[in-house]
Amino acid sequence: MSPKSRVPAVLRGLSLSLGLSLGLAGAVAAAPCGNTADGFSAWKAAFAKEAAREGVGQRGLAALASASYASRTIAADRNQKSFRYSLDKFMKVRGADTIVAQGRKRKARNAAFYASLEQRFGVPAGVLIAIHGMETGFGGFMGDSAVVSAIVTLTYDCRRTDFFRPHALGALKLVDNGSITEATKGAKHGELGHTQFLPGNALAYGVDATGDGRVDFYDFADAMASTANFLRQKGWKPGKGYQEGQPNFAVIQQWNAAGVYQKAIAIMAARIDAG
Numbered sequence: 001m002s003p004k005s006r007v008p009a010v011l012r013g014l015s016l017s018l019g020l021s022l023g024l025a026g027a028v029a030a031a032p033c034g035n036t037a038d039g040f041s042a043w044k045a046a047f048a049k050e051a052a053r054e055g056v057g058q059r060g061l062a063a064l065a066s067a068s069y070a071s072r073t074i075a076a077d078r079n080q081k082s083f084r085y086s087l088d089k090f091m092k093v094r095g096a097d098t099i100v101a102q103g104r105k106r107k108a109r110n111a112a113f114y115a116s117l118e119q120r121f122g123v124p125a126g127v128l129i130a131i132h133g134m135e136t137g138f139g140g141f142m143g144d145s146a147v148v149s150a151i152v153t154l155t156y157d158c159r160r161t162d163f164f165r166p167h168a169l170g171a172l173k174l175v176d177n178g179s180i181t182e183a184t185k186g187a188k189h190g191e192l193g194h195t196q197f198l199p200g201n202a203l204a205y206g207v208d209a210t211g212d213g214r215v216d217f218y219d220f221a222d223a224m225a226s227t228a229n230f231l232r233q234k235g236w237k238p239g240k241g242y243q244e245g246q247p248n249f250a251v252i253q254q255w256n257a258a259g260v261y262q263k264a265i266a267i268m269a270a271r272i273d274a275g
Contacts, residue, residue, distance in 0.1 A: 033158040037069040043156045051172055060172030063148045063182035070153040073145060076188040077154065090260040091267070099133035100268050104275035106138065113221070121228035122238025126273030128195075128224055130265045131255065135196040139220065142194065143187040147171055147180055151190030151199055164190075170200030179206065179215050193217025195227045205230040231255070242266055 034040065048061055056064075085093060107114055107125045114125035136142050148171050155161055155168040167190060174180045179202070186192035190199060197205075197217055206215035209225035216222045234254040242248035243266050252262050 033156055033161050035158050037071070040069045040153070040156055044152070047152075047155070047168075051169060054169050056169060056172040057176040060176040063175045064152060064172055066182055067149040067152040068146070069156075070145060070150045070188075073150040073153050073188045073190070074157060077157070077159065085260060087260050087263055091264050094134060094264065095137075096264060096268050099130065100271045100275070102138060103129040103133055103268070103272040107272060107275070113224075117225060117228045118238075121225075121232040121236070123228040123231045123236055124242075124269070124273055126269035126271070127231070127242060127252070127265065128227055129272050130268040131195050131227060132224065133268070134261070134265060135191075136194055139194045142196070142218065143185050143191070145186060145188045145190075146182070147184045147186040147190050147192050147199065148175065148182050150186070150188060154190065167198045167200040170198070170203040173203055174199055177214075179203075179217065193226075194220060194223035197223075197226065197230075201230060202226070205233055242269065 032039070032043070034043065044064060044067065048064055051061060051064060103126070106129055114128065117128065118124055132138055151164060151168045151171045154164040157164075171180070171190065175182060180192060180199075184192065187196050191197060192199065192202060194217065202215075202217055205226055206217070207222060207225040207229045208215050209221040210216075210219060215226065217226065231251050231254075234251045236251045237247050240247040242252060244263060249262070249266060252265055255265070256262060
């Protein structure tokens with residue numbers, strides 16, 4: 001006879017009832033994801049409890065409460081055509097030649113700054129400049145979507161809830177520490193600043209390069225240092241190659257999951273560094 005079978009029937013029934021009650025309580029606490037705006041408010045209320053348990057403070061929770069369902073973000077998430085292009089077409093569409101030409105000029109103008117980043121993090125200028133040019137046209141357009149609303153909407157959406165959840169929590173914590181506000185604008189998927197950090201990564205890898213006590217991803221120096229730090233922390237090997245098949249290409253893959261993007265960054269970076 002097993003130990004479980006020796007428990008009196010009444011106690012076994014009580015234990016089973018208690019277990020079911022706790023399971024139901026957990027189910028009620030976690031609102032289901034959704035593919036439309038219906039249910040978004042209820043989901044936010046449930047997610048607020050999770051966020052509080054994860055250490056999000058009052059400012060972050062207030063930003064969550066005021067977040068709106070981002071219809072444009074959902075439309076963009078379902079229509080990412082450019083990443084299905086061939087490498088040649090992708091580079092033409094994204095203006096690779098212009099990025100390289102402008103990137104060389106930027107490297108020459110800020111040689112000491114980029115040299116200091118390479119000395120500190122081991123990442124060469126071409127890689128950082130290529131990412132900067134690809135993501136925002138060197139800061140020319142950093143997005144027009146509310147970061148918090150976008151990332152919270154993607155977490156609520158059923159397609160990739162688990163992927164975006166840590167970034168939603170990251171965004172709320174960035175509100176808490178003053179790096180962003182509920183009104184801060186970024187890309188449609190919630191990426192922010194000069195190099196379009198996802199919020200969870202911004203929280204984890206942000207660097208205060210200016211020494212003002214605040215990591216500001218809309219400040220050029222903070223953004224570039226943070227990008228270099230991300231790559232180094234992801235395993236960048238100073239002095240090693242970064243083209244496809246070389247040691248540091250795997251680190252570029254950590255920045256963006258699209259193969260054509262990764263290859264384009266590596267190619268443009270080499271052209272910038274060679275200029």
